[in-house]
Amino acid sequence: MLNLSGVVAGYGGGNVLQGVDLHCADATITCIVGPNGAGKSTVLRVISGLLRPSSGEIVMDGHEVHRMGPDEVLRRGITQVPQSHALFPSMSVEENVLMGGYLIRRDRKLLAERLDQVRTRIPIVADRSHDNAGNLSGGQRRMVEIARCLMLDPKVMLLDEPSLGLDPRSLAGVADLVHELHEAGTTVLLVEQNVRLGLGLATHGVVMEGGRVRLTGTAAEVRDHPEIAALYLGGGTPSAPASAPAPTQPSVTTP
Ligand SMILES: Nc1ncnc2c1ncn2[C@@H]1O[C@H](COP(=O)(O)OP(=O)(O)OP(=O)(O)O)[C@@H](O)[C@H]1O
Ligand SMILES: [Mg+2]
Numbered sequence: 001m002l003n004l005s006g007v008v009a010g011y012g013g014g015n016v017l018q019g020v021d022l023h024c025a026d027a028t029i030t031c032i033v034g035p036n037g038a039g040k041s042t043v044l045r046v047i048s049g050l051l052r053p054s055s056g057e058i059v060m061d062g063h064e065v066h067r068m069g070p071d072e073v074l075r076r077g078i079t080q081v082p083q084s085h086a087l088f089p090s091m092s093v094e095e096n097v098l099m100g101g102y103l104i105r106r107d108r109k110l111l112a113e114r115l116d117q118v119r120t121r122i123p124i125v126a127d128r129s130h131d132n133a134g135n136l137s138g139g140q141r142r143m144v145e146i147a148r149c150l151m152l153d154p155k156v157m158l159l160d161e162p163s164l165g166l167d168p169r170s171l172a173g174v175a176d177l178v179h180e181l182h183e184a185g186t187t188v189l190l191v192e193q194n195v196r197l198g199l200g201l202a203t204h205g206v207v208m209e210g211g212r213v214r215l216t217g218t219a220a221e222v223r224d225h226p227e228i229a230a231l232y233l234g235g236g237t238p239s240a241p242a243s244a245p246a247p248t249q250p251s252v253t254t255p
Pocket of ligand 1 (some may be wrong): 034037040043193
C-alpha cells in the first residue's frame, strides 16, 4: 500500500504540490488526471525520490519513502517510466533494458532470469534486441521503457503519460500490458492526459488541480462525475477548465 499525506513540494520557485493526499491500495490501478501544470508528474517525482518533499509523508508498506533517495526507492520496488522519452537512442534495445537491472547487476543468474521474463512479456525486447533504441517507433520505445522498469520486478509502477504520441495500436498494446501487470499483482499509478483511456484502464481515479487533489473515487465514480464528464470527456478543454470540481468526494477504496 502506498500512501501520500500532506505532501508539499516544488522546484525552488514556490511549491507546486500544496499538500497532496493519495492512497493506492495494493494491486490497484490509479489514474491521475488534471490540466497541464496541475502537478501530476511532480507527484510521481516525489514518490520516486527524484524530488524531495518539503513536508508531508510518503509511506509504502510501513517504509518512509519520503526520506529515501531514488536508488533506495527503486530497491523498495517502486519504479517510474518518465513522461519524456528516456531511452538511450544509440544503445541497443537489450542494453537499454539491462540498465533497468543495474541494482541487481552482480547477481548474473537473477539478471538473466529477469531478462528472460521481460522478453516473454514484451516480445519487442527479444525481436529487436540488437537494434538501436533510436530506430524504434514511439510505441515500441514505450514498451522498451516499461520493459526496463520490469527488470526489477517492481511492486509499484509509476507511469507518466504512457499514451503520449502513440498510435491506436501501440496504445492498445500499452493498455494490455498495464492490465497484465495489474493481474500479476503490481500496483500501478499512472498519469494520463487521455482521460477516457486512463480512467477506462484504471480501477481508481484522482483529479488534480493547482497542486491539490480535487476529487478521488473509483474510476467509474470519477468518470461519471458531472464536472469531469463536462470538462474532460465532453466539450470542455482539460488545459483550461472553467471551474474546479468540488473538493470532497468518495474516498478511494479497495475494489
Ligand atoms: N524541473 C522543473 N523546474 C521548475 N518548475 C517545474 C519543473 N517541472 C515542473 N515544473 C513546474 O511545476 C508545475 C507542475 O508541473 P508538472 O510537470 O508536475 O505538471 P503536470 O500536471 O504533470 O503537467 P503536464 O500535464 O503538462 O505534464 C508546472 O507549473 C511546471 O512548470
Ligand atoms: Mg506531466
